[in-house]
Amino acid sequence: xxxxxxxxxxxxxxxxxxxxxxxxxxxxxxxxxxxxxxxxxxxxxxxxxxxxxxxxxxxxxxxxxxxxxxxxxxxxxxxxxxxxxxxxxxxxxxxxxxxxxxxxxxxxxxxxxxxxxxxxxxxxxxxxxxxxxxxxxxxxxxxxxxxxxxxxxxxxxxxxxxxxxxxxxxxxxxxxxxxxxxxxxxxxxxxxxxxxxxxxxxxxxxxxxxxxxxxxxxxxxxxxxxxxxxxxxxxxxxxxxxxxxxxxxxxxxxxxxxxxxxxxxxxxxxxxxxxxx
Amino acid sequence: xxxxxxxxxxxxxxxxxxxxxxxxxxxxxxxxxxxxxxxxxxxxxxxxxxxxxxxxxxxxxxxxxxxxxxxxxxxxxxxxxxxxxxxxxxxxxxxxxxxxxxxxxxxxxxxxxxxxxxxxxxxxxxxxxxxxxxxxxxxxxxxxxxxxxxxxxxxxxxxxxxxxxxxxxxxxxxxxxxxxxxxxxxxxxxxxxxxxxxxxxxxxxxxxxxxxxxxxxxxxxxxxxxxxxxxxxxxxxxxxxxxxxxxxxxxxxxxxxxxxxxxxxxxxxxxxxxxxx
Numbered sequence: 001x002x003x004x005x006x007x008x009x010x011x012x013x014x015x016x017x018x019x020x021x022x023x024x025x026x027x028x029x030x031x032x033x034x035x036x037x038x039x040x041x042x043x044x045x046x047x048x049x050x051x052x053x054x055x056x057x058x059x060x061x062x063x064x065x066x067x068x069x070x071x072x073x074x075x076x077x078x079x080x081x082x083x084x085x086x087x088x089x090x091x092x093x094x095x096x097x098x099x100x101x102x103x104x105x106x107x108x109x110x111x112x113x114x115x116x117x118x119x120x121x122x123x124x125x126x127x128x129x130x131x132x133x134x135x136x137x138x139x140x141x142x143x144x145x146x147x148x149x150x151x152x153x154x155x156x157x158x159x160x161x162x163x164x165x166x167x168x169x170x171x172x173x174x175x176x177x178x179x180x181x182x183x184x185x186x187x188x189x190x191x192x193x194x195x196x197x198x199x200x201x202x203x204x205x206x207x208x209x210x211x212x213x214x215x216x217x218x219x220x221x222x223x224x225x226x227x228x229x230x231x232x233x234x235x236x237x238x239x240x241x242x243x244x245x246x247x248x249x250x251x252x253x254x255x256x257x258x259x260x261x262x263x264x265x266x267x268x269x270x271x272x273x274x275x276x277x
Numbered sequence: 278x279x280x281x282x283x284x285x286x287x288x289x290x291x292x293x294x295x296x297x298x299x300x301x302x303x304x305x306x307x308x309x310x311x312x313x314x315x316x317x318x319x320x321x322x323x324x325x326x327x328x329x330x331x332x333x334x335x336x337x338x339x340x341x342x343x344x345x346x347x348x349x350x351x352x353x354x355x356x357x358x359x360x361x362x363x364x365x366x367x368x369x370x371x372x373x374x375x376x377x378x379x380x381x382x383x384x385x386x387x388x389x390x391x392x393x394x395x396x397x398x399x400x401x402x403x404x405x406x407x408x409x410x411x412x413x414x415x416x417x418x419x420x421x422x423x424x425x426x427x428x429x430x431x432x433x434x435x436x437x438x439x440x441x442x443x444x445x446x447x448x449x450x451x452x453x454x455x456x457x458x459x460x461x462x463x464x465x466x467x468x469x470x471x472x473x474x475x476x477x478x479x480x481x482x483x484x485x486x487x488x489x490x491x492x493x494x495x496x497x498x499x500x501x502x503x504x505x506x507x508x509x510x511x512x513x514x515x516x517x518x519x520x521x522x523x524x525x526x527x528x529x530x531x532x533x534x535x536x537x538x539x540x541x542x543x544x545x546x547x548x549x550x551x552x553x554x
Contacts, residue, residue, distance in 0.1 A: 022380070062376060062383035068353065068391050072346035094380075098400045099339060099373050100427040103299070106339035114345050123375045123400040125422055127429030148403050150377040155404030155452055159445060162437040168445065175432055 001090055001118050002139055002183045003208060007232040009055045009088045011277050014268040016233050017260060018056035018092065018210065020240030021046065021078065023063050027245055029252050039067065039074035042252075044081055046244050049257035053264040056090040056236050057082055058210075079116055090118045090236070092143060092210070098123030098130045105133040112137045119143045121188060121210070124172050128179055135180045142185050144176055147200070149190025149213030169196075173203045182206045189228070191219020191237070197227035209235045214263075215242030221263070225270035233276055239263060278367055278395050279416055279460045280485065284509040286332045286365045288554050291545040293510050294537060295333035295369065295487065297517025298323070298355065300340050304522055306529050316344065316351035319529075321358055323521050326534035330541040333367040333513050334359055335487075356393055367395045367513070369420060369487070375400035375407045382410040389414045396420045398465060398487070401449050405456055412457045419462050421453055424477070426467025426490030446473075450480045459483045466505070468496020468514070474504035486512045491540075492519030498540070502547035510553055516540060 010016050021043055025033075028042045035041040047057070059078060064071035082089055097107045097120060111117045112134070119141030122130055134142040147157055147169040157169045166174065176185065189200055191213035200209070209228055213219035214237050221237060228235050243263070247255035271277045287293050298320055302310075305319045312318040324334070336355060341348035359366055374384045374397060388394045389411075396418030399407055411419040424434055424446040434446045443451065453462065466477055468490035477486070486505055490496035491514050498514060505512050520540070524532035548554045 024379075024383075060380055060383075062374075062380045062387065065349075066383045066387040066391055069346040069349035072342075072349055076345065096376050096400070097339075097373065098375065098402075098422075100425065100429075102301075103337055103339045103371075106301075106337075106343045110339065110343040114343055123373070123402045125375075125400045125402045125433060126425050126427055127432030127434075129427045129429040145402055148377065150403055150406045152377075152404030152406040156402060156445065156448065157404075159436065159448055160439040162439045162442065165439065168433065168436060171433065171436055 003232065005088070006055070006090060006208065009090070010233045010271070013053070013055055013264075014271060014277055015053055015055055015264040016236055016267050016271070017054045017263055018058050018236040018238040019046070019050055019054050019243050019260060020094070020212070020238050021057055021059040021244065022240045023244070025067065027248070029248055029250060031250055037074055037077065039064070039071065040077045043074070043078040045253040046256050047082055047085060049253040050243065050260040051082070051085050051089065053257070053260040054089070056092060058092040058094045058238055060094045060240070076115060083116060091116070093117040093120045096121045096123050096145065098126055100126055100129040104130055108133040108137060112140050119186065121145065124176060131176065131179060135184055140184070142180070143210050144172065144185060144187055146172055146187040147189050147193050147196055149192040149219065153190065170199070170203060173200065177204050177207065182208070186210050188212065191224050194220060194223035194227050197224065201228060201230065205230060207234065210238065211235055212238040215239045221266055221270070229270065229274050231276070233271065237267070280509065282365070283332070283367060283485065286367070287510045287548070290330070290332055290541075291548060291554055292330055292332055292541040293513055293544055293548070294331045294540055295335050295513040295515040296323070296327055296331050296520050296537060297371070297489070297515050298334055298336040298521065299517045300521070302344065304525070306525055306527060308527055314351055314354065316341070316348065317354045320351070320355040322530035323533050324359055324362060326530040327520065327537040328359070328362050328366065330534070330537040331366070333369060335369040335371045335515055337517070338370060338372045353392060360393060368393070370394040370397045373398045373400050373422065375403055377403055377406040381407055385410040385414060389417050396463065398422065401453060408453065408456060412461055417461070419457070420487050421449065421462060421464055423449055423464040424466050424470050424473055426469040426496065430467065447476070447480060450477065454481050454484065459485070463487050465489065468501050471497060471500035471504050474501065478505060478507065482507060484511065487515065488512055489515040492516045498543055498547070502544075506547065506551050508553070510548065514544070
């Protein structure tokens with residue numbers, strides 16, 4: 001899926017919502033624990049209830065890995081289920097991998113061959129070597145951490161370069177935007193950093209941004225849309241807990257669908273205001 | 278296992294060797310492909326042949342993940358096998374994880390509860406939030422990337438801070454060494470950066486360092502020992518391909534054992550020269 005396909009889907013669905021599948025065995029409704037594969041069963045019902053309102057799903061790998069090999073089976077089934085229900089949904093492995101050489105190539109093989117993801121989140125600390133093996137896959141995406149939504153993002157991301165005056169996240173943007181086209185690289189920018197989106201858009205006007213942190217983490221969709229949207233939308237805004245855990249009872253899927261629809265409607269307003277639909 | 282236990286093992290085995298289990302289905306001897314679990318079978322024979330010469334093993338998670346859920350089964354069996362053969366071997370998940378909040382907590386649960394690792398490699402880009410959930414586990418280690426052995430390490434790790442003049446890897450060292458004691462934090466410093474070890478030792482004289490890059494990547498054990506060793510050794514030097522792929526025939530385990538012994542003997546010389554054994 002390239003940038004144009006992604007924008008087409010956004011226009012068609014009038015949504016730029018990504019739902020984070022942070023599926024935690026300790027948080028899903030109790031009645032699901034009786035099923036054979038509770039993690040998959042939860043995801044299946046969430047996907048059924050939300051797929052027409054979203055452009056992307058983002059399974060958070062930590063939650064699957066914590067279940068051991070069974071978690072990876074649930075993950076594989078989830079990806080296959082999404083693929084089967086709709087051809088135009090973008091699936092992100094929120095893995096935040098970052099390694100080099102043959103190890104990095106192995107991660108690319110994992111997420112793009114063994115599992116059928118469209119994109120993977122990557123940490124840039126080790127530089128280009130971290131990303132290059134992923135770029136060998138056409139129509140697949142490297143989604144690079146830039147400015148994250150957490151408190152200690154300031155520990156290193158704001159370090160100012162003595163030579164250029166750029167903060168580290170700006171250096172990451174400037175360098176990495178030279179590594180590949182806007183059809184292969186996206187950036188993670190936390191919604192709690194909406195004020196920085198203006199500066200980020202000056203550096204990467206055409207890239208897609210993956211924006212977590214709306215909802216539970218306190219980011220505002222309105223501000224994110226205001227400062228971050230470009231002429232092909234250029235953003236996927238993620239919500240996890242606010243949608244998938246909208247209810248902890250048997251009505252969890254219906255409530256998730258309603259929450260997703262509420263966010264989608266707000267997104268539609270922003271897309272219209274920008275003249276994109 | 279704390280820092281003192283680790284030094285005791287180093288003294289007893291006269292070795293500070295860590296063997297990287299970068300077990301690749303495409304590289305292991307062909308005759309193993311007939312076994313039920315070739316990845317585990319390879320690891321089992323490597324461990325049998327090397328465990329008395331090493332203080333640590335470091336499975337590289339990418340190689341296991343690329344095999345899907347079966348890879349995680351092989352990994353779990355490998356960790357259990359090492360634990361069973363010897364109580365005093367340090368096992369590192371080379372995972373380079375780096376996330377925040379409940380996701381980071383989930384990764385800590387994965388590697389310290391679901392799997393029985395002693396330490397995990399972590400990427401520092403997102404700051405303290407990445408590390409703090411791992412610190413809640415006593416006698417377990419966060420092994421933080423500082424200065425890596427790859428070419429593009431210079432992309433960001435050498436960015437100089439406008440205020441302090443420190444390069445990013447120094448800033449990471451200075452900040453993160455305040456987060457926990459020397460019994461819970463180690464640093465990854467590539468062997469190809471031996472000349473930087475002197476500066477690193479000034480900043481963190483007492484921390485253990487995990488040093489990859491000796492062998493295939495061109496680092497020199499002699500230089501690493503010269504610049505990096507402290508009064509309790511303070512380093513685990515990793516070799517992967519040079520040992521586990523010493524032969525691609527049926528004699529692979531014996532050859533791996535011989536290669537490990539060769540490195541161990543050189544390590545013994547350095548430990549003696551430093552008066553540590």
